Amino acid sequence: MDIQFFIELFFGGLTRGSIYALIAIGYTLVYGIIELINFAHGEIYMLGAFTALLVAGALGVYGFPTESILLISALVAVIWCSAYGFTVEKIAYKPLRGAPRLSPLISAIGMSIFLQNYVLLAQTSDFVPFPRLLPPMEFLEYIDYIMGPSDFLILIASALSMGALTLFIRFTKMGKAMRATAQNRKMALLLGINADRIISLTFVIGSALAALGGVLIASHMGQVNFGIGFIAGMKAFTAAVLGGIGSIPGAMVGGLTLGLAESYTTGYFSGNYEDILAFAILILILIFRPDGILGKAKVQKV
Amino acid sequence: MSRISKAFFTALWFMLLTLPVMGIKLNLMENRVDWRLDRVLYLGVAAFFLSMLWTWLFSRKKRNLPLIKAPAFIKIDFYGLSANRAVRRGFFASLILGLIAVPLLASFYQTNIMISAMLYIMLALGLNIVVGLAGQLVLGYVAFYAVGAYAYGLLHQYFGFGFWICLPVGGILAALFGLGLGFPVLRLRGDYLAIVTLGFGEIARLAMLNWTSLTGGPRGISDIPRPGFFGIPLNINEATIYIYYLALIAVCLTVVVVLRLKNSRVGLALQAVREDEIASEAMGIDITRAKLSAFALGSCWAGFAGVIFAAKTTFINPASFTFMESAMILSMVVLGGMGSISGVIIAAVILIMAPEYLRAFSEYRMLIFGAIMVLMMIFRPQGLVSGEKRDYQVSALARKEADAQ
Structure with missing residues (x-):
C-alpha cells in the first residue's frame, strides 16, 4: 500500500469530517433539546456560504485588502445566519411546541424548501465561483500534497470553535442551563430556566457553527450553489446519528468517522458511490443501533 | 398601537x-x-x-375561532347537501361526464396537464394510505414511482415487453420494494422513519444515476412506447387522449379502492395504529402486518403511476425522481388533509394546475409549497378538508345516561 496516498486520504477525510462535525453539532444540539430533526439546518449552512460569497464579492469590488475580506465576510455570515436560525425557530417551530411530533418535522421540511427557493429566486440557480481569499502559507509548502491553506484553515477553525463550544457548554451558566433543558425541560422550567430563550440560543449556536462550516467549505471548494445545503445537511445528520444524536462529542466523532470513511471509499473504490455510502451508513445505523456510537440506549416507555 | x-x-x-x-x-x-x-x-x-x-x-x-369565516350570503350547507344522496349522485355524474369530455374539448397541451394532474392524484392518494391512514411519514415516496417508471423502461428496452404487461409488473415490483423497505424500518417511528425513507429514496435515485450500464445513467431511457390500442398504432394526439382515459380510469379505480380500504378491517387497523401503536397492539392488531400492508399498498399505486408516467413522456431519467418530487406529493397530502380523500384530490389538482395556468406563480411554486407546508402545520394541521374520523356511540349507554338525567 502506498503510504503517502493513505496519508493524503486521511487528511482529506479529516478536513471533510470536521465540516460535517460543525454542521452536525447544530442537529445534535437541537435534537437534544426539542427532539426535532431540524431539516432546515442544511439550508442555514448554504445561506452562510452564500452570504459570505456576496459580502466577500462586494468588499472585493470596493477594494478591501484580501486578508480582511475573509475575516469580515465570515463574521457577517456567522452573525446573519445566527439571525436566520433564530427567525426560523420563531416562525416554524415555536408555534408548534406541544403539537404531534410529525408536525414540526413537516414544517421543517417546508422551511428547508422555502429557504432553498428564496436563495434561488433572489440570486441564481447557477454555481457561483467563490473568490480566492486565502494567502499562500509558506510553512505548508513541504507538505502541500496533504494539506493546502484551506485545509489547514478548516482544521484549525473547526477545532477552535468546537473547543470553545465544549468549554461554553461545560463551564458557563448558559451552558449549564442548556444541559439542564436537554435533560428535562419541565424540571428546568420549574427551576426558573427560561426554556424558550435556551431553545433560541441553541438555534443561534447551531446556525453560527453551520455558517462557519459553509464559509470554510465554500473557500475550500471554490463554488456555491443554492442546492448544496440538502446533501451536506443529510450527511451532517448522518454524522450526528452515527455519533449518537443529542451528544456533542458524538457529533464530532461521527463527523470525523464519516469524513474518513468517505475519503477512503473515494480513494480506493470509486467516487460515484460516496453519497450512497453516507445514506447507507445512515440507514444501517438507524436500524441496528439508533443510539449511535456514543449515545445511550433509551428504554421505550408506555 | x-x-x-x-x-x-x-x-x-x-x-x-x-x-x-x-x-x-x-x-x-x-x-x-x-x-x-x-x-x-x-x-x-x-x-x-x-x-x-x-x-x-x-x-x-x-381563542379557537375559525381562521376564515365565510360571509353569510354564500353560506350553503355543504354538509347537508353532501349528505343528500341525489345531490351527491348528480354531482359525481356531472364530474365524471365533464372529465370524459375534456380531451374532446380541450387542446393537446391541456390534456397533457390533466394527465399529469391525474398521475399526481394517484401518487398523493397512494401516499395518503401510508401517511394519512397509517401515520407513517415516508419521505422517499418518489422512489416507488421511479421503480414503476424504470420497470416499464427497462423491461421494454431489454425484453421488449409492452405497456399492458408492465403495468401490473410495475405495480407489483413497487409493492415488493415497499415491503423490502418496510421490513427493516418496522421498529422505527416518526422522524427516524422519515429520515430512513428519505435515505432510501436518495439511494434509489443515486443508483439509477450511477449504474450506467443498466439504466443509462443521467441520459435515462428514451423511446419508451406509448400504449397501443388493441394493436392499432396511434399518432401522438390520439395516444395522448388514450392515455388520458387510461389515467382517468386509473384514478377512479384508485379512489374506489382507497375509499373501500378506509372503512375495511385493514384500513381501520391502520387508523388505529396511527392513533396509538401500543393501544392498538393491545387490542389485538398485528402491527407488523398492518404497517407492511400500508407500505405495500401505498407503493403499489406509485408503481402504477410510474408506468403510466413512462408511457406518457416516453422518456425517463433520474432527474424526474428527486426529493423535491417527494416533498411536493407530501405537501399535497398535508394541504389536502391527511387521511381525507377529497381533500387530497383537491390539493393535488390545485398544486398541479395553478403553476400551469398562472405563469407568474410557476416561478414561485416551490417557494409557496414550502410556505404552505409551514403555515398549514401551524394554522390548520388537519388540512383543507379534515379527514373524517369515525364517531362511535354506544347507543344503549347513551340512552341510559339520558334516562338518568
Whole structure:
C-alpha cells in the first residue's frame, strides 16, 4: 500500500469530517433539546456560504485588502445566519411546541424548501465561483500534497470553535442551563430556566457553527450553489446519528468517522458511490443501533 | 398601537435579515455591486402586513375561532347537501361526464396537464394510505414511482415487453420494494422513519444515476412506447387522449379502492395504529402486518403511476425522481388533509394546475409549497378538508345516561 496516498486520504477525510462535525453539532444540539430533526439546518449552512460569497464579492469590488475580506465576510455570515436560525425557530417551530411530533418535522421540511427557493429566486440557480481569499502559507509548502491553506484553515477553525463550544457548554451558566433543558425541560422550567430563550440560543449556536462550516467549505471548494445545503445537511445528520444524536462529542466523532470513511471509499473504490455510502451508513445505523456510537440506549416507555 | 410597532420592528428585522441575499447582486463581469435596496424595501412592506396578519391569525387561533369565516350570503350547507344522496349522485355524474369530455374539448397541451394532474392524484392518494391512514411519514415516496417508471423502461428496452404487461409488473415490483423497505424500518417511528425513507429514496435515485450500464445513467431511457390500442398504432394526439382515459380510469379505480380500504378491517387497523401503536397492539392488531400492508399498498399505486408516467413522456431519467418530487406529493397530502380523500384530490389538482395556468406563480411554486407546508402545520394541521374520523356511540349507554338525567 502506498503510504503517502493513505496519508493524503486521511487528511482529506479529516478536513471533510470536521465540516460535517460543525454542521452536525447544530442537529445534535437541537435534537437534544426539542427532539426535532431540524431539516432546515442544511439550508442555514448554504445561506452562510452564500452570504459570505456576496459580502466577500462586494468588499472585493470596493477594494478591501484580501486578508480582511475573509475575516469580515465570515463574521457577517456567522452573525446573519445566527439571525436566520433564530427567525426560523420563531416562525416554524415555536408555534408548534406541544403539537404531534410529525408536525414540526413537516414544517421543517417546508422551511428547508422555502429557504432553498428564496436563495434561488433572489440570486441564481447557477454555481457561483467563490473568490480566492486565502494567502499562500509558506510553512505548508513541504507538505502541500496533504494539506493546502484551506485545509489547514478548516482544521484549525473547526477545532477552535468546537473547543470553545465544549468549554461554553461545560463551564458557563448558559451552558449549564442548556444541559439542564436537554435533560428535562419541565424540571428546568420549574427551576426558573427560561426554556424558550435556551431553545433560541441553541438555534443561534447551531446556525453560527453551520455558517462557519459553509464559509470554510465554500473557500475550500471554490463554488456555491443554492442546492448544496440538502446533501451536506443529510450527511451532517448522518454524522450526528452515527455519533449518537443529542451528544456533542458524538457529533464530532461521527463527523470525523464519516469524513474518513468517505475519503477512503473515494480513494480506493470509486467516487460515484460516496453519497450512497453516507445514506447507507445512515440507514444501517438507524436500524441496528439508533443510539449511535456514543449515545445511550433509551428504554421505550408506555 | 403595540401591534403596529411590533409589526414595524418585525419588518425592520426582516429587511436587515434579507439585506445580503436579496440586496446584493454581484456583477463580476463589470466588477461592480448592484444594490437592490428597492427589493428589500418591498419585502419590508410585505413583512409589515404579514406580521399584522400573523398576530391576528394567532389571536384567532388562541381563542379557537375559525381562521376564515365565510360571509353569510354564500353560506350553503355543504354538509347537508353532501349528505343528500341525489345531490351527491348528480354531482359525481356531472364530474365524471365533464372529465370524459375534456380531451374532446380541450387542446393537446391541456390534456397533457390533466394527465399529469391525474398521475399526481394517484401518487398523493397512494401516499395518503401510508401517511394519512397509517401515520407513517415516508419521505422517499418518489422512489416507488421511479421503480414503476424504470420497470416499464427497462423491461421494454431489454425484453421488449409492452405497456399492458408492465403495468401490473410495475405495480407489483413497487409493492415488493415497499415491503423490502418496510421490513427493516418496522421498529422505527416518526422522524427516524422519515429520515430512513428519505435515505432510501436518495439511494434509489443515486443508483439509477450511477449504474450506467443498466439504466443509462443521467441520459435515462428514451423511446419508451406509448400504449397501443388493441394493436392499432396511434399518432401522438390520439395516444395522448388514450392515455388520458387510461389515467382517468386509473384514478377512479384508485379512489374506489382507497375509499373501500378506509372503512375495511385493514384500513381501520391502520387508523388505529396511527392513533396509538401500543393501544392498538393491545387490542389485538398485528402491527407488523398492518404497517407492511400500508407500505405495500401505498407503493403499489406509485408503481402504477410510474408506468403510466413512462408511457406518457416516453422518456425517463433520474432527474424526474428527486426529493423535491417527494416533498411536493407530501405537501399535497398535508394541504389536502391527511387521511381525507377529497381533500387530497383537491390539493393535488390545485398544486398541479395553478403553476400551469398562472405563469407568474410557476416561478414561485416551490417557494409557496414550502410556505404552505409551514403555515398549514401551524394554522390548520388537519388540512383543507379534515379527514373524517369515525364517531362511535354506544347507543344503549347513551340512552341510559339520558334516562338518568
